[in-house]
Amino acid sequence: MLNVAEAQEALEIEKIERPDMDLIEMQRQFAEYSASLFREGFLDSQFTQLQQLQDESNPDFVLEVVSLFFDGSERLLNDLTLSLEQEMVDFKKVDAHVHQLKGSSSSIGAQRVKNACIAFRNCCELQIPEACRAYLQQVKQEYLLVKNKLQTLLKMEQQIVAAGGSIPITECPEWIRLECCHRPGCCYKPEWIRLECCYRMEWIISESRMVARVDHLGLMLLAGVDQARVLPQAGVLLQAGVD
Amino acid sequence: MCGICSLDEMNFGRRVVGSMSLPDSSVVARNDPGDVVSDHFPAGLRVLVVDDDPICLTILDKMLRTCHYDVTKCNRAEVALSLLRENKNGYDIVISDVHMPDMDGFKLLEHIGLEMDLPVIMMSADDSKNVVMKGVTHGACDYLIKPVRIEALKNVWQHVVRKKKNEWKELEQLGNMEDGDRQQKQDDLEYSSPANEGSWKNSKRKGEDEEGEERDDATTLKKPRVVWSVELHQQFVAAVNQLGIDKAVPKKILELMNVPGLTRENVASHLQKYRLYLRRVSGVSQHQGGLNNSFIGPQDASFGALPSLSGIDLQTLAAAGQLPAQTLATYQAAGLGRAAMKPGITLPFVDQGTLFSFEAPKSVFGEGRQQQQQRNSNVKHMNLLHGIPATLEPKQPSIMQQSSAQPLGSLNNMQGNTHGNGQSSSLLMQMVQPQTRGQMLNESIGGQISRIQSSVGQPSPRNRMAGNEQVMACNLASQAAPVVDFSVNHMADLPGNVYPLGSTTTPGGVTTSHQKDLYTRRLAQM
Numbered sequence: 001m002l003n004v005a006e007a008q009e010a011l012e013i014e015k016i017e018r019p020d021m022d023l024i025e026m027q028r029q030f031a032e033y034s035a036s037l038f039r040e041g042f043l044d045s046q047f048t049q050l051q052q053l054q055d056e057s058n059p060d061f062v063l064e065v066v067s068l069f070f071d072g073s074e075r076l077l078n079d080l081t082l083s084l085e086q087e088m089v090d091f092k093k094v095d096a097h098v099h100q101l102k103g104s105s106s107s108i109g110a111q112r113v114k115n116a117c118i119a120f121r122n123c124c125e126l127q128i129p130e131a132c133r134a135y136l137q138q139v140k141q142e143y144l145l146v147k148n149k150l151q152t153l154l155k156m157e158q159q160i161v162a163a164g165g166s167i168p169i170t171e172c173p174e175w176i177r178l179e180c181c182h183r184p185g186c187c188y189k190p191e192w193i194r195l196e197c198c199y200r201m202e203w204i205i206s207e208s209r210m211v212a213r214v215d216h217l218g219l220m221l222l223a224g225v226d227q228a229r230v231l232p233q234a235g236v237l238l239q240a241g242v243d
Numbered sequence: 244m245c246g247i248c249s250l251d252e253m254n255f256g257r258r259v260v261g262s263m264s265l266p267d268s269s270v271v272a273r274n275d276p277g278d279v280v281s282d283h284f285p286a287g288l289r290v291l292v293v294d295d296d297p298i299c300l301t302i303l304d305k306m307l308r309t310c311h312y313d314v315t316k317c318n319r320a321e322v323a324l325s326l327l328r329e330n331k332n333g334y335d336i337v338i339s340d341v342h343m344p345d346m347d348g349f350k351l352l353e354h355i356g357l358e359m360d361l362p363v364i365m366m367s368a369d370d371s372k373n374v375v376m377k378g379v380t381h382g383a384c385d386y387l388i389k390p391v392r393i394e395a396l397k398n399v400w401q402h403v404v405r406k407k408k409n410e411w412k413e414l415e416q417l418g419n420m421e422d423g424d425r426q427q428k429q430d431d432l433e434y435s436s437p438a439n440e441g442s443w444k445n446s447k448r449k450g451e452d453e454e455g456e457e458r459d460d461a462t463t464l465k466k467p468r469v470v471w472s473v474e475l476h477q478q479f480v481a482a483v484n485q486l487g488i489d490k491a492v493p494k495k496i497l498e499l500m501n502v503p504g505l506t507r508e509n510v511a512s513h514l515q516k517y518r519l520y521l522r523r524v525s526g527v528s529q530h531q532g533g534l535n536n537s538f539i540g541p542q543d544a545s546f547g548a549l550p551s552l553s554g555i556d557l558q559t560l561a562a563a564g565q566l567p568a569q570t571l572a573t574y575q576a577a578g579l580g581r582a583a584m585k586p587g588i589t590l591p592f593v594d595q596g597t598l599f600s601f602e603a604p605k606s607v608f609g610e611g612r613q614q615q616q617q618r619n620s621n622v623k624h625m626n627l628l629h630g631i632p633a634t635l636e637p638k639q640p641s642i643m644q645q646s647s648a649q650p651l652g653s654l655n656n657m658q659g660n661t662h663g664n665g666q667s668s669s670l671l672m673q674m675v676q677p678q679t680r681g682q683m684l685n686e687s688i689g690g691q692i693s694r695i696q697s698s699v700g701q702p703s704p705r706n707r708m709a710g711n712e713q714v715m716a717c718n719l720a721s722q723a724a725p726v727v728d729f730s731v732n733h734m735a736d737l738p739g740n741v742y743p744l745g746s747t748t749t750p751g752g753v754t755t756s757h758q759k760d761l762y763t764r765r766l767a768q769m
Contacts, residue, residue, distance in 0.1 A: 103368040104298040
């Protein structure tokens with residue numbers, strides 16, 4: 001039974017013997033945080049590419065690009081808000097803005113923003129201002145979320161760097177995206193996944209060890225599989241693409 | 244400072260990144276051009292990257308530098324063009340975004356193809372088949388989907404090499420064709436192509452003194468980039484036709500053309516492109532739908548050029564024949580019914596059926612030559628085609644209505660670009676064009692001729708909403724993809740200025756009197 005003083009002393013000794021325990025801890029937390037961002041779909045493998053591009057000659061590359069992303073996106077979102085508030089909405093301009101936002105968010109790996117942009121663009125085609133505004137809100141929300149996450153991530157990165165450590169890179173899981181009607185946010189670990197597309201019911205048998213989640217667009221993402229085999233109920237195949 | 248480390252020491256078991264974080268050294272010995280590429284190739288490849296999005300531009304720049312390329316970045320197409328023009332031999336390859344505010348990426352592509360003949364890679368977040376096809380037909384040597392990964396960029400040097408190799412090869416072939424022209428070949432080999440170095444040249448040369456000198460020339464004096472203006476091209480085609488396409492060899496063409504400053508290899512490379520174009524065009528003709536064949540059957544096969552209005556041919560024409568972009572746009576507009584820059588000029592093209600021959604440029608300037616007569620015989624066939632609407636679509640007061648509808652024009656454009664199928668369908672679309680806009684969308688999205696053909700002769704409901712539903716229904720029947728996503732995505736992937744629904748044009752038809760006149764004139768011609 002150690003008393004408090006001894007416990008503290010033991011801790012001190014441990015710190016001396018393993019001085020970079022904090023650093024290791026920070027790195028562990030960083031890695032875990034990254035992994036969660038990937039898992040939840042905030043970031044995709046493109047972000048990993050950016051991290052890999054950062055090197056000694058360009059130690060702030062990720063920070064630089066992310067800052068550009070923040071500036072550019074906020075400008076675009078403002079423009080979009082203004083455009084949609086007009087009496088006569090110029091959908092051509094709106095579409096161009098959204099396309100650009102989609103491009104930059106996909107370049108940086110902000111997956112959910114990109115997906116929200118895709119949904120937004122689809123809505124633009126119908127040229128219904130109210131619907132577009134609703135989708136714009138969604139894009140904004142996703143943007144704010146990912147901004148927050150990225151800022152946290154970058155801060156953690158800075159701390160690691162300050163402590164003299166190096167930044168761990170997390171692998172992004174491979175996702176297969178399939179249409180489904182399940183509630184966003186659910187997570188499944190079944191062997192059978194039932195997917196319902198707009199007009200048909202399809203059963204999908206997937207490999208075991210598969211994790212599925214439904215993203216905010218109602219798309220079910222299956223991780224850990226190369227291909228989902230489809231048991232056609234009526235000969236209709238769902239498209240599967242690897243993200 | 245810190246880089247990205249391999250984490251083994253961390254016992255995290257993560258990926259090793261080592262290969263990516265190479266020192267950023269884009270230093271290549273530029274002082275000695277002869278050495279540049281052979282030693283370090285593809286390092287030092289001079290890339291010009293154009294993208295209005297600063298984020299993408301920064302990322303691309305960094306990626307390309309990591310590949311040891313010599314990168315110039317540029318966020319405006321105009322600036323890029325002026326950079327290229329100022330320094331004609333300063334770049335090896337151009338990578339450009341498709342959607343840019345000041346100039347369409349495809350337009351930039353055309354300019355570059357015409358003026359500098361550099362390999363161009365297009366990029367976009369748009370991955371719809373139509374846009375990719377557009378890239379192909381405009382002559383892009385590759386199309387990258389954003390977000391671009393570094394792996395995709397690592398190998399762009401192949402396009403530079405390939406292009407140079409093809410040009411060498413065509414020279415060699417053409418050179419072999421000519422009798423007793425060995426001597427002349429040497430003079431012609433002033434080309435430089437660092438990628439295709441000495442071995443090619445040396446095998447051709449007969450060990451003259453100029454060898455050493457030529458090598459210097461070769462490296463400093465790069466390929467002379469001749470701009471094939473319309474007049475020049477006309478002369479070329481005239482010469483070719485005079486000689487007969489089979490007998491046309493660069494030497495004789497050059498003699499006939501009698502243009503000072505034009506070299507044999509300019510003619511040779513142009514001839515190659517022309518031949519490719521003809522081949523492509525005649526190859527395409529075999530894919531035309533049945534309806535078309537019945538009308539173009541009697542046409543003289545040796546004429547080669549096909550009466551297709553599709554964007555593909557016009558654009559291959561541009562790529563092959565190096566028409567000025569403006570003329571191309573004019574043809575496209577006339578052929579595909581988009582709002583032309585100068586409606587007064589474009590419509591007459593269709594009138595004379597001049598779109599349907601490779602010699603179309605001549606007619607722009609109203610020159611009458613022998614070929615005109617040949618064309619006129621074509622015209623009859625073409626007008627037959629155009630005559631169809633009169634019988635099948637009695638309700639159509641405005642065949643040319645499409646000119647006013649930019650979206651449709653673009654759709655037609657895409658349609659034409661899609662498949663061989665798409666070509667005939669676009670031709671048919673010319674005839675039955677003012678169907679529902681919605682149905683047009685059907686075609687562009689579904690890309691199925693059958694619907695067009697089946698709809699010929701039927702009175703068309705002018706309700707675009709109905710058309711939209713048809714899109715869904717048809718897509719459901721024929722395709723498996725979830726409907727809303729698929730069809731709408733395709734719409735979403737149209738070039739930014741296309742709004743098939745709810746656009747300003749009304750289904751009732753916005754026909755200008757000019758277009759009406761044209762229609763009546765064409766009818767009168769039949």
